[in-house]
Amino acid sequence: MANEMQKTTPFGMRDKVGYMFGDFANDFTFILSSSFLMKFYTDVMGVSAGVVGMIMMIARFVDAFTDVTMGQIVDRSKPTRDGKFRPWLKRMCGPVAIASFLIFQSGLAGMSYGFKVAWLFVTYILWGSIFYTSVNIPYGSMASAISADPKDRAELSTWRTIGSTLASLVIGVGTPMVAYVTVNGQTVLSGSRMTIIAGVFSVCAILCYLLCFNLVRERVDVPANNSKMDIGKMLKSVFTNRALLGIIAAALFLLLAMLTMQGMAGYVFPNFYGSAAAQSTASLLSSVLILLVCAPFASKLANRFGKKELATVSCIVATVLEVICFVLKPANVWVYVGFFCAAFICLGFFNTIIWAMITDVIDDSEVRNGIREDGTIYAVYSFARKLGQAFSSGLTGGLLTMIGYSAATAFDPEVTMGIFNISCIAPAIGFVAVALSLFFIYPLTKQKVEENVAALAQRHNK
Incomplete structure (x- = not known):
């Protein structure tokens, strides 16, 4: 049973702020990796973009086992006095932060090529496939234990996005301002500065995880799943769950669009436009606009029109913006910044409500199967997000290799x-795929979500 004091403490701002710090902590390592790992290993460590992308994709196949395994561990764990999910934040915050720091070791740039590839492979697996998984899946699953009210969960989704946006603001704006230096008139990444930045962000991640642990309370008892583990039954449940498959497809392509935008920003601004300052400004503006536009209005628009409906329309608009930018090919960097920020706002509407959509999927699964499987469903979804991260890295690395990018040709x-x-075509493809996935696969319209909430309320009150 959950701690009685936790259950009697009403849901409020303390929980929302605490949950925000959890995503802030996640993104101190996740956004740093997605935005700068490829750039660091190509420009500082001298590793081929194709090799870096391949390692990232291989790691995602490892995640197919570690994510689902962690989901099962969480579902089968017994609640403690601190709750069922919260203890994992305290247990794993140190390992995930240390592993992230080890990835960005510029002092190893002089080692052999094989050593550097091996170092990246081992540290990246430790960070993303093991330690990040062991903290992120309990954190994401915890939302349904904080409150049973769908409105409260929607607010948690919004505050989680606020945490992610603040992390993007700190990392996306601050890192380019510090990490880049000018050498012979060219804007290049400083390896030693990146190592220091990674260390600072790792410490910040630990502090934010501990803030989340101390501020959030679990109020809903989620008993351990003591049923015999049946891999075949679990896989059948996953592959016959249309809502889960729809959100998986949408999440995969969402990450393809978002991370390709973020990853290519490290190349298009310093290399094509010759302005690291514009990269910082684009990150600053897009983050501020998400806080001012998406965070206040996403929940209201979703409540009125539906989460699926809002996400689909926003992705269609983002596609149009990317295509127009590609056709115009603006010579002025600030025009490009305008397109970048506008597309990111569209992305932000979907990203703000997607966590609430996951709880809708969990509710839908319980309505159909009669079993609550927060950890397993969130683990499958988390794996899809990592696939999106890997595909974007692999695609980015492959395309950069295809156009002949290397440290020697970076400014040709x-x-x-x-x-x-x-930077325009890849995100546009991702946005189109998200819209199609939501429209044709994901079945949870506004009406269906309301029917599920009513059915579960009736079932739980019996």
């Missing part, structure tokens, strides 16, 4: 034009 006109084209 043909290569920089290829960088610009990738």
Whole structure:
């Protein structure tokens, strides 16, 4: 049973702020990796973009086992005096932060090529496939234990997005301002500065995880799943769950669009436009606009029109913006910043409500199967997000290799034009795929979600 004091403490701002700090903590390592790992290993460590992308994709196959295993561990664990999910934040915050720091070790740049590839492979697996999984899945699953009220969960989703946006603000704006230096008139990434930045962010991640642990309370008892583990039954449940498959497809392509935008920003701004300052400004503006536009209005629009409906329309608009930018090919960097920020706002509407959509999927599964499987469903979804991260890294690395990008050709006109084209085309493809996935696969319309909430309320009150 959960701690009685936790259950009697009413849901409020303390929980929302605490849950925000949890995503802030996650993104101190996640956004740093998605935005700068490829750049660090190509430009500082001298590893081929194709090799880096391949390692990231291989790691995601490892996640197919570690994510689902962690989901089962969480579902089968017994609640403690601190709750069922919260204890994992305290247990694993140190390992995930240390592993992230080890990835960005510029002092190893002089080692052999094989050693550097091996170092990246081992540290990246430890960070993303083991330690990040062991803290992120309990954190994401915890939302349904904080409150049973769908409105409270929607607010948690919004505050989680606020945490992610603040992390993007700190990392996306601050890192380029500190990490880049000018050498012979060219804007290049400093390896030693990146190592220091990674260390600072790792400490910040630990502090934010501990804040989340201390501020959030679990009020809903989620008993341990003591049923015999049946892999075949679990896989059948996953592959016949249309809502889960729909959100998985949408999440995969959402990450493809979002992380390609973030990853290519590290190339298009310094290499095509020659302005690291514009990269910081774009991150600043997009983050501020998400806080001012998406965070206040996403929940209200979703409540009125439906989460699925809002997400689909926002992705269609983002696609149009990326296509227009590709056709115009603005020579002025600030025009490109405008397109970047507008597309990111569209992305932000979906990203703000997607966590509430996951709880809708969990509710739908309980209505159909009569079993609450928060950890397992969230683990499958988390794996899909990591696939999106891997595919974007693999795609980015492969496309950069295809256009001939290397440290020696980084500023050749043909290569920089290829960088610009990738920065528009790849996200546009991702946005189109998200919209199609939501429209044709994901079944949880506004009406269906309301029916599920009513059915569960009636079932739980019996």
